[in-house]
Amino acid sequence: MGITERKIRQKEVVRSSILKAAWQLVIEEGWQALSIRKIAEAIEYSVPVIYDHFANKEAILLELTKQGFQILNNELVKAKKRSTDPEKQIEAMAYSYWEFAFDHKAYYQVMYGLGMPSCETVHQISELSTFTELVMQPIKDLIAGSKTPNADAFLKLHTFWSMLHGLISINMMTNDNSKEKLNQMVLQDFIAGFISGIKG
Amino acid sequence: MGITERKIRQKEVVRSSILKAAWQLVIEEGWQALSIRKIAEAIEYSVPVIYDHFANKEAILLELTKQGFQILNNELVKAKKRSTDPEKQIEAMAYSYWEFAFDHKAYYQVMYGLGMPSCETVHQISELSTFTELVMQPIKDLIAGSKTPNADAFLKLHTFWSMLHGLISINMMTNDNSKEKLNQMVLQDFIAGFISGIKG
DNA sequence: TACTTTTGCTAACACTGTTAGGAAAACGAT
DNA sequence: ATCGTTTTCCTAACAGTGTTAGCAAAAGTA
Numbered sequence: 416m417g418i419t420e421r422k423i424r425q426k427e428v429v430r431s432s433i434l435k436a437a438w439q440l441v442i443e444e445g446w447q448a449l450s451i452r453k454i455a456e457a458i459e460y461s462v463p464v465i466y467d468h469f470a471n472k473e474a475i476l477l478e479l480t481k482q483g484f485q486i487l488n489n490e491l492v493k494a495k496k497r498s499t500d501p502e503k504q505i506e507a508m509a510y511s512y513w514e515f516a517f518d519h520k521a522y523y524q525v526m527y528g529l530g531m532p533s534c535e536t537v538h539q540i541s542e543l544s545t546f547t548e549l550v551m552q553p554i555k556d557l558i559a560g561s562k563t564p565n566a567d568a569f570l571k572l573h574t575f576w577s578m579l580h581g582l583i584s585i586n587m588m589t590n591d592n593s594k595e596k597l598n599q600m601v602l603q604d605f606i607a608g609f610i611s612g613i614k615g
Numbered sequence: 616m617g618i619t620e621r622k623i624r625q626k627e628v629v630r631s632s633i634l635k636a637a638w639q640l641v642i643e644e645g646w647q648a649l650s651i652r653k654i655a656e657a658i659e660y661s662v663p664v665i666y667d668h669f670a671n672k673e674a675i676l677l678e679l680t681k682q683g684f685q686i687l688n689n690e691l692v693k694a695k696k697r698s699t700d701p702e703k704q705i706e707a708m709a710y711s712y713w714e715f716a717f718d719h720k721a722y723y724q725v726m727y728g729l730g731m732p733s734c735e736t737v738h739q740i741s742e743l744s745t746f747t748e749l750v751m752q753p754i755k756d757l758i759a760g761s762k763t764p765n766a767d768a769f770l771k772l773h774t775f776w777s778m779l780h781g782l783i784s785i786n787m788m789t790n791d792n793s794k795e796k797l798n799q800m801v802l803q804d805f806i807a808g809f810i811s812g813i814k815g
Numbered sequence: 816t817a818c819t820t821t822t823g824c825t826a827a828c829a830c831t832g833t834t835a836g837g838a839a840a841a842c843g844a845t
Numbered sequence: 846a847t848c849g850t851t852t853t854c855c856t857a858a859c860a861g862t863g864t865t866a867g868c869a870a871a872a873g874t875a
Contacts, residue, residue: 666865
């Protein structure tokens with residue numbers, strides 16, 4: 416009797432329609448304008464139904480954050496595959512990260528910064544460790560072939576990530592027109608500095 | 616007739632008591648828990664009185680942001696004064712910035728990130744230009760005495776700021792215990808890299 | 816004292832997240 | 846097919862939020 420299976424499937428449909436509607440609202444009106452009632456109206460269910468699928472509003476944002484990291488991770492994998500040279504891999508991933516941030520501005524804002532979910536819970540997102548490992552590897556490779564093969568890869572990863580995130584968020588804040596001229600140059604500066612910092 | 620003067624002074628008292636109460640609430644319960652009604656209760660006035668002094672809640676947060684930048688600027692001036700060597704000035708200011716962020720975590724969170732006021736309005740804060748000029752000068756000096764005296768100081772300032780902000784916000788997010796060991800090292804790495812990047 | 820302005824209140828509007836409790840539909844067993 | 850049980854889903858409410866309209870009382874001016 417596939418009845419329960421069908422029910423589970425139907426529940427899954429509602430669940431993903433909640434996420435879809437939520438995301439639609441986020442990109443239309445910004446994450447601050449997202450509300451449970453608006454989601455309920457969009458999916459043509461009453462409000463409490465949403466709470467059958469998610470513990471609270473934050474859980475929905477958290478799920479969107481996870482989706483964001485999944486997309487980012489995919490992009491990074493793609494970028495990495497374009498070369499086997501760790502230096503080129505790092506460079507490509509940095510650009511890829513940068514492009515993700517501006518091409519999926521809404522995702523990036525939900526994922527970081529905005530104070531809401533991420534700040535407290537970012538370290539609980541499993542996708543984050545995928546991200547970490549992804550970037551860590553070419554850094555390790557680069558260190559291994561450098562003049563200082565004992566450098567701390569975790570430290571360098573931290574540097575890499577902070578650097579990129581700082582650049583992006585300062586840029587989004589002062590929003591001097593997204594990924595334009597000047598900031599491309601800063602990014603180049605950053606990457607070159609980071610790589611030469613490892614190579615010694 | 617100093618009556619109007621007295622009235623203005625009294626209004627000023629209420630205004631600053633609003634800001635004081637707001638700040639108290641922010642450091643006690645976090646900026647997300649700040650509400651107009653709580654402020655009103657704290658200052659023992661009714662809610663609409665607050666709207667006689669501030670256009671809306673955001674204006675209050677914005678004022679706190681300004682205060683934050685004022686404190687930060689003071690700290691940076693102090694740090695800068697400790698030396699006349701631009702390299703040492705930059706280093707000292709970087710550490711000062713870093714310490715401000717963690718010693719005044721609440722301020723830093725109101726000033727950046729949290730999505731609320733700053734994101735849209737940061738470029739309207741006059742204190743920001745003070746900050747910019749403050750950091751810009753030693754960078755210009757360092758560039759002038761470097762092997763590449765034609766480098767763009769604004770670009771380097773951007774790099775400096777992004778770098779620090781990125782490091783701090785990634786740290787606050789993953790909160791592996793504030794300004795401890797590892798991150799001190801990353802900071803050193805950052806500053807050294809930045810300075811050698813200018814000196815060429 | 817009479818008039819005007821300022822001051823500060825109550826009460827409401829339109830929202831928000833969240834949940835209790837009950838009606839209706841779907842299911843399983845007799 | 847009918848009973849009882851479970852699941853599904855809704856209405857309505859609670860406790861908050863930012864914000865504002867309108868009015869009473871106090872303060873200042875003539």
